[in-house]
Each structure stands twice: as structure tokens, then as C-alpha cells.
Amino acid sequence: MTSSERRLRPVIDPDLAAEERDLLAAHPGVLVPATAPAPAPTRDAQPSDRRRIPIVLGLLAALVGIAVLTRSPVLILGCLLLLAMAPAGLSGALRPAAREHPAARAARLRHGRYLLAADFDEPCRALLARAQQAADDATASTEELADTGRIEARENTVVLPRQLWDIATTLRSITDLGDRARIVDPALAEEVADLLAERRAAVETARGAIEARVAALERYAAGIAAAARHQRRLDELRRLLHEQEDYRDLLAATAADEHAAADIDRLAERAGLAEEDLAAALQAALREADLLSSGSSPPDPPQATENPEDPENPA
Structure with missing residues (x-):
């Protein structure tokens, strides 16, 4: 078993009821590849x-x-x-009839509406594994941002499974057509060389399109992860600013001249600039992730103001 097979999870049609999807995902051992015959029903007492x-x-x-x-x-x-x-x-x-396990029954009735590692060739398995990893990363980062109200976590629970299913079904077709292109009588190979080359080119073009789609999904996940990192930094800065009030109060209490008062003002100004820079970076990361999710090309993100006196990097 290859590494991509080991880490590949079943991909389930998102149009199935949530209860059925959860049941199938929880019992991968009873699932049968779409390329294999549908499982026979368990024989109860007739x-x-x-x-x-x-x-x-x-x-x-x-x-x-x-x-x-x-x-x-x-x-x-x-x-x-x-x-x-x-x-x-x-x-x-x-004697009471032996009941068919609910998961086995769902696997039989919904055969073909879930796809397993065995349904793909190795290049397609590797692409699907990348897509699943990107979806996992995006989901984890979205959960970090959910409490901020800056991104809707429920949107990913709907959009990402649909993206994975579309990618998986296309990869399944690519695998099938690629196999057919290779199954040719050697005696005919020379006569149909152009036809076979056209088939192989079509398969590679389709594979390249899916690879671009997977790469876009990875960029989307990276954008959401960047937004989550900016949010963590912003939260930490706000915590430090809150604590800074105590130091400013102490400095104000001991300020005896205008020079000390000016120090207080500089502290407040530097802290405010740092917060504005991080907030701008967070918004830029969120905009980029949103553009990537819609298939648009993101603009260059704005550069944060260089400030050697940033409170996170004290002299």
C-alpha cells in the first residue's frame, strides 16, 4: 500500500443525507470500491x-x-x-432474522456514491490526498477565526466537501479513461498511434486542470492559515496593550516633567501603529483567501509599515 493510499479517506457524495455520510465515514471497512461490483445483501431468514x-x-x-x-x-x-x-x-x-448492519446496508445501497483509494491510479491518489489535506488545513484555520466573526465557518462545511467530491469524481474519470487508453491490442498500436496520442493528451490535460484546482485549494488554505496567524498576533498585541496601561499609569504617576509626558505619548502612538498594521495584514489575508476561494487572482497584499520601535521587538 502506497503512502497516498494510507492517508486517503473515503470521499462521499455531499448530496447524501448527513446521517448517511457520517455512517459511511465511520465504517470505512464495509465500503466497496466503485470499480468493484456492488455488495450483495446479507441473507436474512426469508x-x-x-x-x-x-x-x-x-x-x-x-x-x-x-x-x-x-x-x-x-x-x-x-x-x-x-x-x-x-x-x-x-x-x-x-428464528428472528439476522439484521443487516446499518453501515453495510448503507454501503450497499449507496455503492458508487463514495470513492475509495482503490478507485484511483497513483497520480490521482496523490492529487486527492493533497486536496484532502488542504481542506483539513482550511477547516482548522477557519475554526480559529470563527469566534472573531471575520469568516463564516459553516460556509467551509458546505463548500469544501463539494469541492472534494467534484475533484474526486473527475479524478475517477481520469483514471478510468487513462486505463482504457493503455488497453490496446499491440497489433493495432501502430495503426491507431495518433488516436492513442490524442487520448493520452486529453487525459494529461484533464489531470493538469485538476492539479491547478488542487493548487488553488492549497492557496486558499494557506490564505486562511495566514489570516489565523495574523489574528493570533493581533490578539496577543491587544493583550499586551491592555497590560501596557499599567506601565503607562506607573510612568504617569512618576512623571515630573514634560519629557516623561512625551514618553507616554510615544508609547501610545507606537502601540496604536502596531495594532493598525496587524489589523491591515489580517484584512489583506482574509481578502486574499476570499479571492482564491472564488477563483480570482488576488492582488499583492499591502506591506505592513516598517517600524523598528514595534512593541513586539523592543530595543
Whole structure:
């Protein structure tokens, strides 16, 4: 098993109900690749077994009646043997049916609406693994920003699964068409060389388009991660500014001349500039992530003001 196979999770159609998606994701062992035949249903005790019980009992009663009327030793002996075996047969027919596990049933009914590592060739598996990692990174960073109100976490829970499913289904088609392009009778290879080259070129073009889409998803995740880092720095700066009030109060209490008062003003000005720079960087990162998610090219982010007297880098 390759490294991409080990880290690849099942990709599930986001149009399925949330309960079914969660059930399938929680039981990957029962899932069957889309390229394999659909799993057969678990054989329960069939209803037809129970419907035959009245018929069997009716026939047995008729035989007993005939044996009594004819007083035939052979029929009487046969009826006794049937009566002796009847309890075992009836208990088997009346035994409660073995229920199919809900996950196995969902895997059978929704076969083809989830895709596994075995459904892709190695290059496609590697691309899908990158896409899943980018989606995970974006989700983790979004959760950090959710409390700030600057980004909607629920949007990622809807958009990212749809992106992954679209990428996975396209990669599945690329794998299938790539396999078909390679399955050609060697005797025909020379005659259809141009046709095969055209097929291979189409597959590579499609693979390149998906690779660009995965790269865009990675840039989006990187943009959200940058915004989360800026938010952490901004939170830390605000905490330091709050603590700075105590130092400013102490300095003000001991200020005896205009020079000390000027020091207080410079502290306040430097802290304000640092907060403005970090806030601007945070907004730029969020705008860039938003542009990447919509497929646009982001503008160059504004540069933070260089300030050698930044309170995070005291002299």
C-alpha cells in the first residue's frame, strides 16, 4: 500500500443525507470500491420461509388424518417421524432474522456514491490526498477565526466537501479513461498511434486542470492559515496593550516633567501603529483567501509599515 493510499479517506457524495455520510465515514471497512461490483445483501431468514409454514402444517394434518382413517402402519409411522422432526424445522423458520448492519446496508445501497483509494491510479491518489489535506488545513484555520466573526465557518462545511467530491469524481474519470487508453491490442498500436496520442493528451490535460484546482485549494488554505496567524498576533498585541496601561499609569504617576509626558505619548502612538498594521495584514489575508476561494487572482497584499520601535521587538 502506497503512502497516498494510507492517508486517503473515503470521499462521499455531499448530496447524501448527513446521517448517511457520517455512517459511511465511520465504517470505512464495509465500503466497496466503485470499480468493484456492488455488495450483495446479507441473507436474512426469508419471508417465504415463514409463508410456507401453514402449507406444511396443513399437509402434515392431512397425512395424519389419512393415516388414522386407513389405519396404515406405514403412514402412521411416517406421520410420527414427521411430527418428531417438525419442532426443529419450525424453530429454524421462526428464528428472528439476522439484521443487516446499518453501515453495510448503507454501503450497499449507496455503492458508487463514495470513492475509495482503490478507485484511483497513483497520480490521482496523490492529487486527492493533497486536496484532502488542504481542506483539513482550511477547516482548522477557519475554526480559529470563527469566534472573531471575520469568516463564516459553516460556509467551509458546505463548500469544501463539494469541492472534494467534484475533484474526486473527475479524478475517477481520469483514471478510468487513462486505463482504457493503455488497453490496446499491440497489433493495432501502430495503426491507431495518433488516436492513442490524442487520448493520452486529453487525459494529461484533464489531470493538469485538476492539479491547478488542487493548487488553488492549497492557496486558499494557506490564505486562511495566514489570516489565523495574523489574528493570533493581533490578539496577543491587544493583550499586551491592555497590560501596557499599567506601565503607562506607573510612568504617569512618576512623571515630573514634560519629557516623561512625551514618553507616554510615544508609547501610545507606537502601540496604536502596531495594532493598525496587524489589523491591515489580517484584512489583506482574509481578502486574499476570499479571492482564491472564488477563483480570482488576488492582488499583492499591502506591506505592513516598517517600524523598528514595534512593541513586539523592543530595543
